[in-house]
Amino acid sequence: MTTATDLPDGSVTTERLLLRPFTLDDLPAYVRIRDEASVRDWLRSPDEPAAVIAERSLRHFMDEWRTRGYGPWAVIDRRSGELVGHHGLRHMPDFDGETEVLYTLTERVRRQGIGVEAGRAALAYGFDRLGLDRIMAITLHDNLASRGVMERLGMTYRREATHKGFPVVYYAIDRSDWQAAAV
Numbered sequence: 001m002t003t004a005t006d007l008p009d010g011s012v013t014t015e016r017l018l019l020r021p022f023t024l025d026d027l028p029a030y031v032r033i034r035d036e037a038s039v040r041d042w043l044r045s046p047d048e049p050a051a052v053i054a055e056r057s058l059r060h061f062m063d064e065w066r067t068r069g070y071g072p073w074a075v076i077d078r079r080s081g082e083l084v085g086h087h088g089l090r091h092m093p094d095f096d097g098e099t100e101v102l103y104t105l106t107e108r109v110r111r112q113g114i115g116v117e118a119g120r121a122a123l124a125y126g127f128d129r130l131g132l133d134r135i136m137a138i139t140l141h142d143n144l145a146s147r148g149v150m151e152r153l154g155m156t157y158r159r160e161a162t163h164k165g166f167p168v169v170y171y172a173i174d175r176s177d178w179q180a181a182a183v
């Protein structure tokens with residue numbers, strides 16, 4: 001089990017990662033990640049330059065931190081100091097205001113358990129620090145990597161849903177399930 005250390009600005013460190021709010025300095029590296037073919041594909045990115053998509057997302061994530069006090073983190077690989085993706089919690093107005101855990105990592109760091117390592121920190125942040133009762137996640141049916149992260153985090157399939165016009169699967173974990181699994 002990963003142990004995470006909370007820092008006062010909303011950052012968290014785990015064994016291999018620093019999870020911290022984004023700054024505009026992250027934009028060039030984040031554009032490169034959002035421009036990877038697999039990222040564009042799985043996120044069903046609109047037909048716009050990655051620079052536009054990345055800046056919109058990054059500003060949205062920063063706004064969430066500013067106005068709500070939490071949001072998706074920049075994922076920093078502590079070994080290299082590089083930005084390797086986004087991961088964390090996001091308020092979802094179109095899902096009755098529930099909180100989603102969402103994530104995307106650059107191709108070169110995948111399949112090393114980083115999605116799950118950051119995910120455990122995100123769930124701990126949501127349940128322990130924010131006092132949430134439930135955290136949900138959605139993904140396209142055939143995104144086995146995303147579903148794998150959800151399942152390794154103890155989230156369970158609940159229902160079919162629609163998001164931005166795409167059919168998705170909806171997974172969730174309730175506080176009681178998370179507390180039971182953490183024992």
Ligand SMILES: CC(C)(COP(=O)(O)OP(=O)(O)OC[C@H]1O[C@@H](n2cnc3c(N)ncnc32)[C@H](O)[C@@H]1OP(=O)(O)O)[C@@H](O)C(=O)NCCC(=O)NCCS
Pocket residue numbers: 038039042043103104105106109110111112113114115116117138139140143144145146147148149152
């Ligand atoms: C989804 C994503 C963040 C997963 O990150 P990751 O660090 O590679 O995931 P992990 O290494 O923690 O893997 C967790 C589990 O997911 C499953 N999994 C991961 N990658 C997989 C793949 N390519 N195919 C099938 N299952 C996969 C496995 O069950 C894995 O556990 P295991 O390695 O013990 O078997 C990453 O693949 C990604 O960024 N994909 C592109 C963007 C995206 O799809 N984002 C999610 C949108 S909903």
